[in-house]
Amino acid sequence: MHLSDRVTGGFLVLLGAFAFWAGSRLPAVPGQDVGPAVFPMVIGGGLMLCGALIVLGVGRSFEEPDPEPTEAHAGLARWLGKRRVLAALVPPALLLFYVLAADTLGFLLTGFAMVLIAALSLGATLRLAVAMAIAAPPVIHLVFYKLLRVPLPEGLLAAPWA
Amino acid sequence: MIKLTRRGALAAGALAGLARPVLAQPRYPARPVQVIVPWGAGGGTDATARIVASLLEKEMGQPFNVVNRTGGSGVVGHAAIAQAAPDGYTIGMITVEICMMHWQGLTELKRTSYTPLALMNEDPPGVQVNAGSPYQDVKALSEAIKASRPGQLKASGTGQGGIWHLALAGWLGAIGLRADHVRWVPSNGAAPAMQDLAAGGLDLVTCSVPEARAIIEAGRARSLAIMAAQRNPQFPNVPTLNESLGITYSVGAWRGLAAPLNLPAPIAQQLTAALQKVYNGQEFKDFMNARGFAMTWGDAGQFERHMEQSDATLGAAMREAGLVRG
Amino acid sequence: MGTLLDALAMVAAADVLIAIMASAVYGLVVGSLPGLSATMATALLVPVTFYLSPIAAVATIITASAMAIFSGDIPGALMRIPGTPASAAYTDEAYAMTRKGQAELALGAGLWFSAIGGIVGTLSLVLMAPLLAEMALSFSTYEYFWLALLGLMCATLVARSSPIKAIASMLLGLLFACVGIENPGGVPRFTFGSTDLLGGIEVIPALVGVFAVSEVMRAMTTPEPPPLPRRRFGSILAGQWGLTKKYQWPMWRGNVIGIIIGVLPGAGADMAAWVSYAMSKRFSKEPEKFGTGHPEGLVEAGASNNASLASGWVPALLFGIPGDTITAIAIGVLYMKGLNPGPTLFTERASSMYALYIIFVLANIIMIPLGIAMIRLASLVLRAPRAAVMPVIVLICAVGSFATGNNLFSVMLVGLFGIIGFVMDRNGYPVAAMVLGIVMGTMVEQSFVTSLIKSDGDILPFFERPVSAVLAAMAIAALLWPVLVWAMRRLRHAEPA
Numbered sequence: 015m016h017l018s019d020r021v022t023g024g025f026l027v028l029l030g031a032f033a034f035w036a037g038s039r040l041p042a043v044p045g046q047d048v049g050p051a052v053f054p055m056v057i058g059g060g061l062m063l064c065g066a067l068i069v070l071g072v073g074r075s076f077e078e079p080d081p082e083p084t085e086a087h088a089g090l091a092r093w094l095g096k097r098r099v100l101a102a103l104v105p106p107a108l109l110l111f112y113v114l115a116a117d118t119l120g121f122l123l124t125g126f127a128m129v130l131i132a133a134l135s136l137g138a139t140l141r142l143a144v145a146m147a148i149a150a151p152p153v154i155h156l157v158f159y160k161l162l163r164v165p166l167p168e169g170l171l172a173a174p175w176a
Numbered sequence: 177m178i179k180l181t182r183r184g185a186l187a188a189g190a191l192a193g194l195a196r197p198v199l200a201q202p203r204y205p206a207r208p209v210q211v212i213v214p215w216g217a218g219g220g221t222d223a224t225a226r227i228v229a230s231l232l233e234k235e236m237g238q239p240f241n242v243v244n245r246t247g248g249s250g251v252v253g254h255a256a257i258a259q260a261a262p263d264g265y266t267i268g269m270i271t272v273e274i275c276m277m278h279w280q281g282l283t284e285l286k287r288t289s290y291t292p293l294a295l296m297n298e299d300p301p302g303v304q305v306n307a308g309s310p311y312q313d314v315k316a317l318s319e320a321i322k323a324s325r326p327g328q329l330k331a332s333g334t335g336q337g338g339i340w341h342l343a344l345a346g347w348l349g350a351i352g353l354r355a356d357h358v359r360w361v362p363s364n365g366a367a368p369a370m371q372d373l374a375a376g377g378l379d380l381v382t383c384s385v386p387e388a389r390a391i392i393e394a395g396r397a398r399s400l401a402i403m404a405a406q407r408n409p410q411f412p413n414v415p416t417l418n419e420s421l422g423i424t425y426s427v428g429a430w431r432g433l434a435a436p437l438n439l440p441a442p443i444a445q446q447l448t449a450a451l452q453k454v455y456n457g458q459e460f461k462d463f464m465n466a467r468g469f470a471m472t473w474g475d476a477g478q479f480e481r482h483m484e485q486s487d488a489t490l491g492a493a494m495r496e497a498g499l500v501r502g
Numbered sequence: 503m504g505t506l507l508d509a510l511a512m513v514a515a516a517d518v519l520i521a522i523m524a525s526a527v528y529g530l531v532v533g534s535l536p537g538l539s540a541t542m543a544t545a546l547l548v549p550v551t552f553y554l555s556p557i558a559a560v561a562t563i564i565t566a567s568a569m570a571i572f573s574g575d576i577p578g579a580l581m582r583i584p585g586t587p588a589s590a591a592y593t594d595e596a597y598a599m600t601r602k603g604q605a606e607l608a609l610g611a612g613l614w615f616s617a618i619g620g621i622v623g624t625l626s627l628v629l630m631a632p633l634l635a636e637m638a639l640s641f642s643t644y645e646y647f648w649l650a651l652l653g654l655m656c657a658t659l660v661a662r663s664s665p666i667k668a669i670a671s672m673l674l675g676l677l678f679a680c681v682g683i684e685n686p687g688g689v690p691r692f693t694f695g696s697t698d699l700l701g702g703i704e705v706i707p708a709l710v711g712v713f714a715v716s717e718v719m720r721a722m723t724t725p726e727p728p729p730l731p732r733r734r735f736g737s738i739l740a741g742q743w744g745l746t747k748k749y750q751w752p753m754w755r756g757n758v759i760g761i762i763i764g765v766l767p768g769a770g771a772d773m774a775a776w777v778s779y780a781m782s783k784r785f786s787k788e789p790e791k792f793g794t795g796h797p798e799g800l801v802e803a804g805a806s807n808n809a810s811l812a813s814g815w816v817p818a819l820l821f822g823i824p825g826d827t828i829t830a831i832a833i834g835v836l837y838m839k840g841l842n843p844g845p846t847l848f849t850e851r852a853s854s855m856y857a858l859y860i861i862f863v864l865a866n867i868i869m870i871p872l873g874i875a876m877i878r879l880a881s882l883v884l885r886a887p888r889a890a891v892m893p894v895i896v897l898i899c900a901v902g903s904f905a906t907g908n909n910l911f912s913v914m915l916v917g918l919f920g921i922i923g924f925v926m927d928r929n930g931y932p933v934a935a936m937v938l939g940i941v942m943g944t945m946v947e948q949s950f951v952t953s954l955i956k957s958d959g960d961i962l963p964f965f966e967r968p969v970s971a972v973l974a975a976m977a978i979a980a981l982l983w984p985v986l987v988w989a990m991r992r993l994r995h996a997e998p999a
Contacts, residue, residue: 022929026670033677036692043336043687048954050687053947057676064670072666072988087725089889102719102924105896109715109917112900113910125897132893135722142890150894154901161528162538162546164905165210165243216907217545223834226549242549246907248700249683255697282683282690282700330956336688361955362686364768364948367823367830371767374821377642377956390822393844396639467837499688 023068030061088137104135120169125151204264204443208239212260212268214253217244220469224297224431225269227463231454249273251283258289262436264443267293270434272339275487279494280337281501287483290434291444294451295474295482297464298430299384300404301333301343302414304397306373314401314420317380318351321358332361332369333383339429340366342493343403344382347417350425355497373397384429385411386468403427410468427489430472432479448476509856513864518558522861525562526868529569530876534577536714536895537902537916539586539706540570540771540811541827548831556839557857563835564858565865567828568620571771571807572869575612576880579605583714583895587705588771588807590937591660591779593713598795601727605881606736607745611800613873614742615753619805620866622757623764623812628859631848634765634813635820641766643956644964646949648973649766653773653942655980656780657935664930665987671931675939676946678703684944686951698911705772707903707912708940711919712926712933714899718892719924726888738874749801752782756802757809764810767817770826771807772941778806812862819843819855 037054091098108128116124126147133143155173158164168176211229215221222244229240245253250273257268270290278286303314311317321329333340341362345355358380363369366383373381374396381388381397385408391397399414404426407416417423433451435444454460455473464471474482494500512518525547532543543566551559574586579596589596599608626634641649654672661668681692682702693699746753756778763774782802783792792799814825815832822843824830836843841854848855883891903912923933957963965971 017925017929019929022931026674029674029677033680037680040687040689040691043689048951048959050685050689050691052951053685054677054680054691057673057680060673061670061677064666064673067666068664068670089722091723091725098723101722103921104722105715105718106917106920108896109900109913109920113913116900116910121901128897128900129893132718132896133889136889136892137726138887138889142887143893146890146893150897154894154897157531158901158905162532162905163241163549164901165241165908166901166904217548217831219834222548223838226552230552243908245909246701247909247911248697251697251700252907252909252911280688283697327958332952335684336686338688359955361952362688362948363952364684364944368767371639371817371821371823372642374639375642390820390843393842393846394821395845396821463838466840467834 019068019071023065023070026065026068027062028065030058030063030065032058033061034058090135090137092137101135104132108132116169117167118169120171121155121166122151122171122173123169125154204446205236205238207265208241209236209264210260210266211240211242212253212257212266213242213244214246214250214257214268214271214273215244216246220467221269221271221431223467224464224469227460228269228296228433228451228454231457231459232450235450235453249277249282251277251285254285255283257434258285258436260436262291262439264435264439264447267433267435267447269431271431272429272486272490275483275490276337276339276342276494279491279500287480287487289437291437291439292476292479292483293433293435293444293447294455294476295430295432295472295479296451296455297432297469298428298472299386299470300402300408300426300428301340301382302385302388302402303347303400304370304373304381304383304385304388304392305379305400306376307396307398308376309379309398311400314415314417317400318421321348322351322353324357326354326357327359329358329379330361330377331358331380331382332363332372332378333366333381334363334369335365336360336362337494337497337499338362339427339490340382340384342490342497342499343427345497346425346427346489346493347382347403347423349493349496350417350423351421355493370397385414386470389468404470408470410465410470427486427493428470430482430486432474432483434479444476505853506856508853509860512557512853512857513561513860515555515557517555518561518861521554521558521562522565522864522868525566526569526865526872529566530573530872532566533570533573534585534876534880535898535902536577536583536585537706537710537899538570538905540567540574540588541831542706542906543567543570544828544831548835551835551838556841557854557861559835559839560832560841560858561861561865563828563832564861568616568808568811568862568865569869569872571811572613572616572873573876575616575804576609576877579608579612580880580883581717581891581895583717584709587709587937587941588775590709590713590772590934591656591775592799592803594934595779595793595796595799598793599797599800600884602795604795605884606738606877607741607797608795608800609877609881610738610740610742611745611797612804613870613877614739614746615756615801615804616808616873617866617869618746618753619757619760619808620812620869621863622805623761623809624859624862624866626761626809627812627816627862631816631820634761634816637762638765638767638817638823638825639821640969642967642970643949643953644967644970645973646766646768646945647953647964648970648977649769650942650946650949651977652973652980653769653777654938654946655977655983656776657932657938658983659780659784659980660776661932661935667931668935671926671933671935672939674931675708675936675941676943677939678708678936679940679943679947686948686955698909703915703940704906704912705937705940706906707915708919709937710899710903711916712923712937714895715916715920716923716927716933718896719920720927721888721892738877739870745797745801749798752786752798752802753805755781755785756805760806760809761813763806764813764825765816767823767825768945770814770828771810774810775803775807776938779803808866815858819847819858820845 040051090101130147260266366387574589578584578593582597584593657672782799817823818829
């Protein structure tokens with residue numbers, strides 16, 4: 015996911031232009047000279063300027079090189095090889111899974127699946143992954159449900175203390 | 177103490193159940209009830225809901241758990257109440273915003289999306305000025321407003337289009353002025369507005385008197401009037417608009433309990449009866465007085481009519497202020 | 503003297519002492535979990551305070567919030583995941599110290615200077631409350647505007663990458679802050695028809711996403727770093743006296759800045775930490791060491807955010823105006839318990855006030871032993887394999903963000919901000935600057951727009967008042983700073999040619 019400054023700067027210019035355009039279309043508010051449009055437009059303008067400067071490479075000398083890791087990879091990253099950056103999508107995907115599944119499966123089962131998949135992706139042994147997946151969700155449930163009174167979904171498997 | 181009495185109540189309930197084994201349906205409530213609050217923990221609505229829930233729990237013998245469902249400026253929580261199963265195990269505290277948001281085109285939800293249970297509180301707006309302000313009463317202030325050029329005087333109390341903004345707009349309308357004759361300075365709630373009033377940045381603030389209380393007691397501001405039918409017993413020195421100006425305009429921020437639409441009538445009646453007991457109890461009174469919140473009771477029918485009236489008044493004020501969309 | 507003895511007796515009551523101990527442990531746990539801030543720790547205590555005596559109720563809030571602000575430093579130092587927004591400013595620094603094998607020094611500094619900040623802040627509350635309150639009331643929206651702008655400029659001072667990228671990140675944060683209906687116009691902006699976006703993007707999901715989730719994402723793609731040398735965790739307080747003497751001046755500056763920012767309604771511990779860290783770097787003799795594991799900034803910012811916590815109570819107690827989100831909740835509890843804010847609280851209920859002061863000091867003293875225990879416990883994370891720790895963090899991120907509003911949408915936001923943070927970090931855009939933008943966005947816009955409405959569109963009042971003129975000069979100087987640096991570098995480059 016290393017992108018050149020041209021790409022990221024260009025994206026910022028586009029984003030700034032969008033903010034400016036969308037801001038300018040916001041309705042004026044009666045009784046306010048400075049309406050809700052001004053702030054997004056100022057930010058949009060600023061983003062366009064910064065993006066352009068980044069594309070042009072101004073101020074790049076400040077940056078330090080990112081040390082490229084050389085050690086051996088494990089888990090999903092090793093399996094993916096050159097495309098290992100895709101492994102980074104596992105955590106957001108797991109969060110999406112939580113959003114979709116938590117209400118039906120319940121917290122304990124969803125948590126089990128999330129911890130298991132995340133641990134295996136990070137290269138844990140099956141034994142460690144299963145152990146963590148069984149142990150961690152109940153502890154978290156206990157802390158959040160009992161101590162912090164967060165209404166976690168029961169779903170198919172309810173905790174004994176719920 | 178509480179635990180013991182609850183256990184006692186449960187035991188009594190169990191005995192009663194044994195005595196009448198023919199009753200097929202379990203008595204409501206047979207399991208814990210969820211009370212949804214559309215606003216964050218720690219605020220006034222949350223505090224009110226929590227005291228009501230803890231008293232309902234004593235009254236009905238099952239836990240009433242308060243759950244804050246925030247987000248979307250109240251829309252998310254109000255929607256969660258309306259969309260829950262109408263089985264009596266999810267109720268919620270709805271607030272005046274339900275009669276405002278649909279006018280702004282923010283949501284389809286309105287007062288008719290709920291089974292009203294009971295109105296518990298309504299806080300009328302007050303009119304506050306800086307302690308050093310030349311206006312000694314609301315009559316002098318309204319003369320000064322009439323004499324000022326449009327936009328010269330500045331008022332605040334909440335965000336643009338919020339309840340206190342509408343209070344000002346409605347009041348100006350009642351004295352025959354345009355809604356934006358006094359310019360509204362949006363703020364993040366009553367406290368920052370009162371601070372700016374004390375700092376000399378504003379001419380008047382139209383938040384409720386309890387919200388202004390601390391600054392008034394600190395001698396930095398004065399309350400000239402409240403926009404309500406009667407004086408607030410907590411603040412007996414503050415006259416109503418009707419007394420001073422002969423205007424009957426009144427609007428307020430109210431809170432009440434409601435359930436999803438089509439809640440079975442027996443359950444609704446049972447809840448309303450329990451809420452009435454809570455309302456008349458000493459603990460609720462003590463709490464409301466301590467916070468300075470005005471107590472207003474309305475049973476299901478009265479609450480429904482109250483919402484209807486609130487909806488119409490606020491809709492008119494919002495149209496006047498140019499806030500109605502869609 | 504009589505009132506002081508009364509106060510001591512009030513605090514020494516068994517229920518109060520138990521409340522303090524329990525809420526201390528609670529605050530430490532909540533603060534150290536990513537996604538649960540000090541504000542949430544306080545909010546979740548409200549239902550408990552229903553059943554407590556007035557002094558015990560307020561004691562739980564004071565103690566839990568102080569502990570949570572400190573313990574937010576712990577995951578920041580150990581895993582580069584700040585527990586609360588107030589720790590975000592110096593997380594990279596503390597983590598760099600851990601990688602250098604100085605975890606105990608970094609965490610000890612957080613603990614020691616948090617306690618000092620809390621006690622100094624309390625002293626300011628005791629000695630200067632009326633004076634500080636006067637200051638808070640003299641701040642109008644014009645002053646707030648410059649203050650907010652100065653806060654934003656800290657992003658460029660703190661960043662180690664290119665200042666332009668830091669500004670771009672900050673603007674991105676400001677843009678996120680625009681989302682929703684909570685703006686001066688009350689108009690939905692950038693909501694794309696979604697009800698969930700109406701309420702805007704909150705700081706907590708963004709913070710958890712860009713720090714915690716993106717850290718796990720990084721772990722997914724990189725090999726496990728070489729384990730730290732296996733050794734017993736050394737003494738936590740050993741180096742702190744040396745640091746106190748060496749960085750005496752920054753420490754005091756941090757305390758003073760924290761007190762001032764805390765007392766201003768609307769600006770709290772988050773901003774105090776940022777401003778102090780930036781000040782520390784700006785005025786340090788060795789600014790080049792910042793970001794590489796240098797304790798100076800930790801000393802100043804660690805003292806600052808806890809000092810602000812105590813002084814935030816000044817406007818709350820005197821006028822019922824919240825100094826920050828924590829005192830906003832506390833005010834509700836004060837009313838409920840019959841301790842109505844106002845000057846009469848200081849005269850008619852003087853013994854209760856003294857009791858509050860004593861609780862503040864007590865909380866900051868027991869913070870040290872409890873904090874040491876917590877640090878020792880938490881440091882086990884450093885020994886555990888990454889594949890065991892990171893999955894648990896993902897799950898905590900999900901539950902923690904859900905808990906902010908019991909809304910699954912926050913969990914989606916966390917995932918989204920994880921991706922944003924990951925991409926930004928990979929390409930040299932500092933994520934902390936973006937978080938600052940989100941934190942400050944509302945305040946910048948609110949103060950700017952309301953000031954213009956009040957002045958009928960005139961710019962002059964922004965510079966007329968004495969305090970606003972000083973703040974304006976400082977903000978403009980900070981604004982021009984990166985340009986100046988860049989121009990000087992250009993000149994220096996041009997000279998040899």
